Amino acid sequence: MALVLPSELVVDRFLPTARAMLATRLAERGLTQQEVAAELGVTQAAVSKYVSGDGGGDDRFRDDPETVATIERIADGLAGGHMDSYDALTELLALVRSLEDRGPICELHEEVMPELRGLGCDLCVRGLDPDVRAERDVLANVRTAARTLASRSGIAEYVPNVGTNVGMSLPDPRDETDVAAIPGRIYAMGGRIEIPAHPEFGASKHVSTAILAANAVDPDIHGAINIATDGDLLAGADTVGIDPLEFDAEYENRRDHLENRFEDRGTVPRVAYHRGAFGIEPATYVFGSTAVDAAELITELLSVVHDR
Structure with missing residues (x-):
């Protein structure tokens, strides 16, 4: 360097x-x-x-x-x-x-x-501010998680038409601006996925609302990735000891709806999904303590599915 x-x-x-x-x-x-x-x-x-x-x-x-x-x-x-x-x-x-x-x-x-690049570097302006360090660590984690997904064969099959995103929040997130994600989402192209840009804070409302809902119930949850709902993948979750949570696809406020469902369960499951509705594509959220944690769980579930 x-x-x-x-x-x-x-x-x-x-x-x-x-x-x-x-x-x-x-x-x-x-x-x-x-x-x-x-x-x-x-x-x-x-x-x-x-x-x-x-x-x-x-x-x-x-x-x-x-x-x-x-x-x-x-x-x-x-x-x-x-x-x-x-x-x-x-x-x-x-x-x-x-x-x-x-x-x-x-x-x-x-x-x-x-x-x-992609670190949101503010050293010239703010120096060695611990907040800057936290932001940099989150951005680096999201970037690593996205690359982890991109390197996994077969992942393109689980990218929904609306795209996949990888997100992670800062400690004690307040709103979407405290959650980093990939601008423009990740799409499948030619059997593989393309990461269009470096992660940024406030780049995704979709995945950030899921993270904020999960973090409100379990402060240790900071990362999430959305993928397509798939029966084999859900069965794979059961195999590794995860009880997926199903929630309603039709809601006025995704964050409130998910937060209520998590509170009803008494915990945030590693996998939560819905089966879609009219005009709404089925979606599954995989949660983790970090974005990398969520990406590694997805790769583990894919391995279970493909080993069957």
Whole structure:
């Protein structure tokens, strides 16, 4: 893994672009190249390159509305005499902090360090916050669970037409934004499943309501996966000592309905299902302490079914 600090990207990619943009704006406002060089702390030759368009830089910053607005504001201030170098530096530092918060700098960082993709990295903004660690761990768990399913042969047969999703909540979840899942769901294609994107918080209302209902009854349950209802799979659950819970497919509020059924049972079963209704595809939820736990149970049930 290549360790690249965001500050390296600021120096190598952002700063040359900002200087080139600012040099051009100051020249447009009537400053000579020598005056621009003095304002920016660079040589006149460098300013000449910037103004001619040969100064390099990154279009991501040139096209970023916030960057453009800040550079215009600094150029107006320096050219008009109501902003000094300290003020300009303050503006640029505030801009860098903003661009590191899921902005172009963050995007560049994920490109040069692919290991950061899908982790919802907020290190530049929030540092080693324990909440950030928890979010990262949940996102990583959902990603691993999805890959576990994708690697299991025969899983495509159990993906419903509406798609499958893998979800996991943070500790003490309040609502759907505390549950991470795969945006756009997972669909079967050509006998295998495709994972369309990295997990995100708030990406699935469908699986998150099931997790929130389960967690309200059993705080140790944080993960769930929805699959198609299948008689052999339910029989496999019986084989491994799980008593699946059947619930009504027609309900006004899935979360309330499931929570009530779990409370009636007195526990959250590892497997809960319905057999569908008019316009409603049969669905089964497999629960676990984590998303990976739920995925491993599904692979175990598939093994039981295929060994029969």
